[in-house]
Amino acid sequence: MENDELLHSEPKVVEVTAHAPPEVGRRVSVSEFLCHCCYDILVNPTTLNCGHSFCRHCLALWWASSKKNECPECREKWEGFPKVNILLRDVIERLFSDAIEQRKEDIQQNSDVVRSLATFQKHGNDQISAAPNTGRINPRGRGFFSGVLTALTCVAVVLLGYHWSSREFEDDHLVHKAVAKWTAEEVALWLEQLGPWSSLYKERFLLEKVNGRLLLTLTEEDFTKEPYSIENNNHRKVITAELERVKTLGVKPPQNLWEYKAVNPGKSLFLLYALKNSPRLSMLYLYLFDYTEAFLPFIHTICPMQEDQYADMVTKFLDLKDPTWKQWREFVVKYIFLPYQLVAEFAWDWLDVHYWTSRFIIVNAMLLSVLELFSFWKLWSRRELKTIPHRMWKHFWKVSTQGLFVVVFWPFTPQFVCNCLFYWALYFNPIINIDLVVKEVRRLETQVQ
Numbered sequence: 001m002e003n004d005e006l007l008h009s010e011p012k013v014v015e016v017t018a019h020a021p022p023e024v025g026r027r028v029s030v031s032e033f034l035c036h037c038c039y040d041i042l043v044n045p046t047t048l049n050c051g052h053s054f055c056r057h058c059l060a061l062w063w064a065s066s067k068k069n070e071c072p073e074c075r076e077k078w079e080g081f082p083k084v085n086i087l088l089r090d091v092i093e094r095l096f097s098d099a100i101e102q103r104k105e106d107i108q109q110n111s112d113v114v115r116s117l118a119t120f121q122k123h124g125n126d127q128i129s130a131a132p133n134t135g136r137i138n139p140r141g142r143g144f145f146s147g148v149l150t151a152l153t154c155v156a157v158v159l160l161g162y163h164w165s166s167r168e169f170e171d172d173h174l175v176h177k178a179v180a181k182w183t184a185e186e187v188a189l190w191l192e193q194l195g196p197w198s199s200l201y202k203e204r205f206l207l208e209k210v211n212g213r214l215l216l217t218l219t220e221e222d223f224t225k226e227p228y229s230i231e232n233n234n235h236r237k238v239i240t241a242e243l244e245r246v247k248t249l250g251v252k253p254p255q256n257l258w259e260y261k262a263v264n265p266g267k268s269l270f271l272l273y274a275l276k277n278s279p280r281l282s283m284l285y286l287y288l289f290d291y292t293e294a295f296l297p298f299i300h301t302i303c304p305m306q307e308d309q310y311a312d313m314v315t316k317f318l319d320l321k322d323p324t325w326k327q328w329r330e331f332v333v334k335y336i337f338l339p340y341q342l343v344a345e346f347a348w349d350w351l352d353v354h355y356w357t358s359r360f361i362i363v364n365a366m367l368l369s370v371l372e373l374f375s376f377w378k379l380w381s382r383r384e385l386k387t388i389p390h391r392m393w394k395h396f397w398k399v400s401t402q403g404l405f406v407v408v409f410w411p412f413t414p415q416f417v418c419n420c421l422f423y424w425a426l427y428f429n430p431i432i433n434i435d436l437v438v439k440e441v442r443r444l445e446t447q448v449q
Contacts, residue, residue: 033092036073037062041099042092043107047085050076056084057113060120081124173262174252182212193255194242197235204228216247256353261422266410269418270403272425276368278399279339296320302334302345303327340365340372360430367433374440 035042037058044056052073054062059082062072070077093100107113174186182190187210191198208227210218220240223230230236245253254260261268271294274282286295300320305327323331334342344365347358379385 033088033096041096041103042088043100043103045085045088045092046082047088048076048078048082050074050078053085053088057107057117060116061113063120063123064116081127173259175254175259175263176251178250179212179216179246179252182215184209184211187211187215190246190252191239194238197232198239201228201230201235201239215243218243257350257357265415265418269422269425270406272422274399274403275343276364276425276429278395279343280335281396281399283335283339283342292320296323298342298346299323299327299331301349302342303330338369340369357426360427364430364433367430367437370437371433371440374437374444 033042034040035045035055035058036052037054040055042053042055045053046056046059047053048071050071050073052071054072059072063069174182174190177186184206188202188206191205192202204227208214220236222228223236223239230239242253252259254263257268271282274285283295283298286298297320300323303323303326305324331342344362347354347361347365351358379388
């Protein structure tokens with residue numbers, strides 16, 4: 001046979017052209033184009049780290065039988081996943097085209113070889129999926145992205161320091177201070193937080209030195225007279241209704257994220273992590289166990305009625321009614337398909353109150369939506385959609401177990417640790433999720449290639 005003649009004849013000398021591997025122009029023998037396993041002309045040559053070259057199918061047969069990532073010749077372990085030596089393959093196919101074609105036909109007819117090649121390639125794809133940042137093209141990109149990630153982290157730290165130094169993080173929130181002890185400035189602050197329109201009346205309260213004790217004695221009729229003269233009926237109703245809430249609670253009710261966190265530290269931390277890790281279960285929990293205080297404000301914000309679309313925050317939440325069927329339809333569709341969009345819409349409605357914090361939440365919700373889409377795409381491409389019910393039950397059990405663990409250990413957890421977890425989830429998780437999205441995109445690019 002032609003191959004036997006090649007093996008037993010005197011070494012043939014050929015001129016290596018510019019299409020050949022490294023040493024261009026040198027004279028080499030046929031033995032350099034032979035597989036170290038079958039000692040025949042290399043087919044789809046694969047060169048390992050140690051320098052030995054094998055036919056692709058020979059290496060696949062060796063791996064399938066031994067399950068070892070090492071060279072069949074010298075037993076040195078290879079790094080990564082061996083790839084076809086394209087330069088060497090092009091030279092061999094140009095010099096020995098007839099022999100290569102014959103050998104490829106023989107390989108295709110051998111079912112064991114074809115099966116081993118498929119198994120070997122699947123092993124390589126799994127390795128790439130498990131470590132998407134390995135390979136030639138990633139180090140530069142990874143270095144660039146690491147710099148961007150570091151810069152974003154520094155920005156987040158600066159913003160967090162700024163908010164810590166601002167009055168949003170002061171310990172003397174009015175939500176903890178009895179109304180009777182409020183100063184005139186604190187009454188003006190309470191009035192100012194009712195909405196932009198309240199600035200019309202702020203100076204009047206300051207001029208009259210209305211402190212907490214005096215505020216508790218005021219009625220709607222007093223607001224219509226001098227020196228307050230609140231002629232706008234809607235403004236007067238809002239101030240009166242909010243004043244009634246203050247009288248009932250004895251303190252200022254929470255009206256922004258930081259005040260809500262000050263009043264409900266455990267619930268705020270729970271909602272922050274629960275909506276991030278399991279938004280559908282979290283919203284179901286709010287509906288079942290926190291309907292009036294949390295779920296109604298949530299659904300009226302993300303699915304507002306026509307008359308509530310242009311109302312300010314305080315006015316919108318004064319008298320919340322059960323959602324209409326139109327609101328329920330809109331909510332259920334988004335709840336099933338785009339749960340993180342509901343979180344983003346809720347944060348968007350609070351942009352005027354929390355300029356930077358709302359933007360962090362919106363970006364994080366977008367990133368989490370992309371990651372969820374990648375997860376479904378992965379299940380679909382692997383034909384594992386039928387495993388979704390099992391995965392849902394497993395997820396439910398995991399979330400329930402974690403929730404029980406938190407309930408048990410929450411009383412013993414220092415407040416400082418809880419604050420760190422809260423601000424980490426709020427400001428740093430978006431940065432981590434950017435990295436996860438980039439890795440998923442690179443993994444898809446690697447699979448396509």
